[in-house]
Amino acid sequence: MQHYPFTSALITGASSGIGESMAHLLGQAGVPTVLVARRTERLEELAARYDRFEVLTADLNTVSGLAAVEARIVSDAALIDLVVNNAGFGTSGLFHEIDPDRLHDEIGLNVQALTRLSNAALRVMIPRGRGYLLNVSSVASFQPAPRLAVYAATKAYVTSLSESLHEEVRGTGVHVTALCPGLTKTEFQSVSNSEAYASSYPGFAWLKVDDVAAGGLGDVAKGKALSVPGVIYKGLTVVAGVTPRGLTRRLSSLVQRSGQ
Ligand SMILES: NC(=O)c1ccc[n+]([C@@H]2O[C@H](COP(=O)([O-])OP(=O)(O)OC[C@H]3O[C@@H](n4cnc5c(N)ncnc54)[C@H](OP(=O)(O)O)[C@@H]3O)[C@@H](O)[C@H]2O)c1
Structure with a gap:
């Protein structure tokens, strides 16, 4: 069984x-872990399997839902020293054809909610001199992604914010990590309407959800700034970093089109 340095956690999504x-x-x-999402029944089933698990039903795109989770993070009762900002979704398609209300919610969840909860977490963790913040980003954060444009932009924000915070908190006893997974089979593909595109990828491009989860938790425990699970994606990240931006953009566009 894995040992973690966390005493109590909160996970969104x-x-x-x-x-x-x-x-x-x-x-x-x-x-002990606080489980946050909108589907209470699923959270209750999960909570029933472990000791001292807590359910906090919240829609992070509502003022009241976000406030409830912020309040739980800063609460002095049962201190939380690991916050995982994992809830997020994407929308596949041409930007001008996507419902703007959906894009509003996507930015609301991936950017606004994550920012407020990161702020709440660091506000209490820094004075305590200990804590871990794990923000779930994506490999899509390292280059533009035509037809997933807003999603990639929100994740570029998450990686940038998390790397900045990683440096800001250096020496305080608090650690901030951006987890940047590649393709992982979850409900993400159906929610983002990217099933057709995703299914065009070969098997070796897919990561196992448990490996992604274990990689992220392990890397935030080690105090890493970036966590990129899988050898292929680690390599792609390095290549994206040294490839001229115009070329990366074109290649990204061709890859997205090939799946349409
Ligand atoms: N799967 C991939 O290929 C992949 C790759 C890179 C990065 N990621 C990132 O990984 C994270 C987790 O995604 P996943 O792949 O595990 O997808 P998922 O299975 O669709 O999980 C998304 C989670 O977010 C929750 N959620 C959605 N909207 C919410 C809201 N308004 N308020 C509160 N919770 C909300 C969902 O719960 P409810 O519906 O019950 O609220 C669900 O638990 C996301 O940030 C995603 O962008 C995924």
Whole structure:
């Protein structure tokens, strides 16, 4: 069984995919965890399997939902020293054809909610001299992604914010990490309407959800700034960093088109 340095955790988007997998890993390691998402039933089923798990039903795109989660993070009762900002979604398609209200919610969840909860977490962790903040970004944060344009832009924000915060908190006892997964089979593909595009990728491009979850938790525990699970994606990240931006942009566009 994995041992983690966390005494108590909070995960957003714990009702499926990467967040649910992280919740299982923390539960198996005996870390009490607050589970946040909109689907209460799923959270309750998960919470019933482990000791001292708590359900906090919240829509992070509402003022009241966000406030409830912020309040739980800063609460002095049962201190939380790991916050995982994992809830997020994407929208596949041409920018001008996508419902602007959906884009508003995508930015609201991926950017606004994550920023407020990161702020709440660091506000209490820094004076305590200890804590871990894991923000779930994406490999899409390293280059533009035509037909997933807003999603990639929100994730570029998440990686940039997290790397800046990683440096700001250096020496305080608090650690901030951006987890940047590549393709991982979860509900993400159906929610983002990217199933057709995603299915054009070969098997080796797919990461196992449990490996992504374990990689992220392991890397934030080690105090890494960036966590990129999988050898292929680690390599692609390095290549994207040294390839001229115009070429990366064109290649990204061709890859997206080939899946349409
Ligand atoms: N899967 C991939 O290929 C991939 C690759 C790179 C990065 N990521 C990132 O990984 C993170 C987790 O995604 P996933 O792949 O595990 O997808 P997922 O299975 O769709 O999980 C998304 C989670 O977010 C929650 N959520 C959505 N809207 C919410 C809201 N308004 N308020 C509160 N919770 C909300 C969902 O729960 P409810 O519906 O119950 O609220 C669900 O638990 C996301 O940030 C995603 O961008 C995924």
